[in-house]
Amino acid sequence: MTIKVYVVDDSAVVRQALQHLLQDDSTIALIGSAPNPLIAAPAIRKHRPDVLLLDIEMPGMDGLSFLRQIMAEAPIPTVICSTLTSAGSSMALEALAAGAVAVIAKPRLGLKQYLEDTRRELVQTLKAAARARPRAAVASASGCARSTARPTTPPAPAGRRTLSVNKPVLIGSSTGGTQAIESVLLALPADSPGIAIVQHMPEKFTAMYAERLNKVCAMTVREARDGDRLERGLVLIAPGGRHLQLRKAAGQYFAVVADGPHVNRHKPSVDVLFRSAADCAGPDALAILLTGMGDDGARGMKLLHQRGARTVAQDEASCVVFGMPKEAIRLGAVDEVLPIGRVAAAVLGFDARG
Incomplete structure (x- = not known):
């Protein structure tokens, strides 16, 4: 199957370089390009691409506004390629929150050579994006005005556990x-019970991502630090470029943040977190595997399942990419398959069991 790609970038040099790079791969067809969204929009509506490769800084309409418009009307798997999405950039998080499948940073100088050097990564990203089913962003992350105040906490369900558990x-x-x-x-x-999260994300992005979530969520959200206690009301995000594990001491769970080799091509790796929890928490844990490409976390979830943990996977219909959950289901590691809208209720239900 040929992947149809459309490029929107105000740089003629970039458009020409991409055309040159992509023509060498028989599975990818560049069906068109435009210098800005205003020109691209009617072409995309007429001949819908499989993947959109989109710049951010453009005349007439910026790429983020165009991305939000696309996701609201008819979502297309979109890869952002921009000089504004360097490591730690809030613009990259805005793009991901708006529905971009992936973000590639490009330098302001030496663009043509950079694209040549990263051809393999670019092609792999486009092929991966073609398998995605993007969805409109949640309201708080869509670029619309949002309050910085924390949302009102819903009432605790009947039978809710005490804060000491x-x-x-x-x-x-x-x-x-x-x-x-x-x-x-x-x-x-x-x-809510303490939550440890591994989201595949580059170094420097995770701290900003945690800060973003902390502004809109009732729970406290921060990037995990070595030795942090995983307590009620706290969400710990694994730092990019480091692995996150759990250890148990005196009945409490603590974060272990450490360097190490990539696992399943990822650092942080979901499997690393899940396996550590299988060793120290077993039946006390609830493990949830959400949308994602590949199989990271599936074998760790299988181990957790064997140790008596409760395991949940996101269903195919609500996933952007049904890769990681699918593999866990295939391994027989999953107790329950749920749409994303029911995952929070599963957390509260697990918490209320006593």
Whole structure:
């Protein structure tokens, strides 16, 4: 199957370089390009591409506004390629929150040579994006005005455990996970059980992502630090470029943040977190595997399942990419398959079991 790609970038040099690079791959067809969204929009409506490769800084309409418009009307898998999305850039998080499947940073100088050097990564990203089913961003991340105040905490369900009880919730995700995680956390009250999260994300992005979530969620959200206690009302995000594990001491769970080799091509890796929880928490844990490409987390979830943990996978219909959950289901590692809109209720239900 040929992947149809459309490029929107105001640089003629970039458009020409991309045309040159992509023509060497028989599975990718560049069906058109435009210098700005105003010209691109009617062409895209007439001949819908499989993947949109989009710049951010353009005349007439910026790429983020165009991305939000696309996601609201008829979502197209979109890869952002921009000089404004360097490591740690808030613009990159805005793009992911708006529905971009992936973000590629390009330098302001030496663009043509850079694209040549990163051809393989670019082609792989486009092929991966073609398998995605993007969805409109949740309201708080869509670029619309949002309050910086924390949402009102919903009433605790009947039978809710006391604050002294500490049973960890673990969440792993990749492509599409920034939106999925936000939708889950927005639905949880401030005294929910402690949550440890691995979201595949580059170094420097995770701290900013945690800060973003902390502004809109009732729970406290921050990037995990070595030695942090996983307590009620707290969400710890694995830092990019480091692995996150759990250890148990005196009945409490603590974060272990450390360097190490990539696992399943990822650092942080969901499997690393899940396996550590299988060793120290077992039946006390709830593990959730959300949207993502590949199989990271599936074998760790299988181990958790064998140790008596409760395991949940996101369903195919609500996933951007049904890769990681699908693999966990294939391995027989999943107790329940749920749409993303019911995952928060599963967390609260697990918490209320006593």
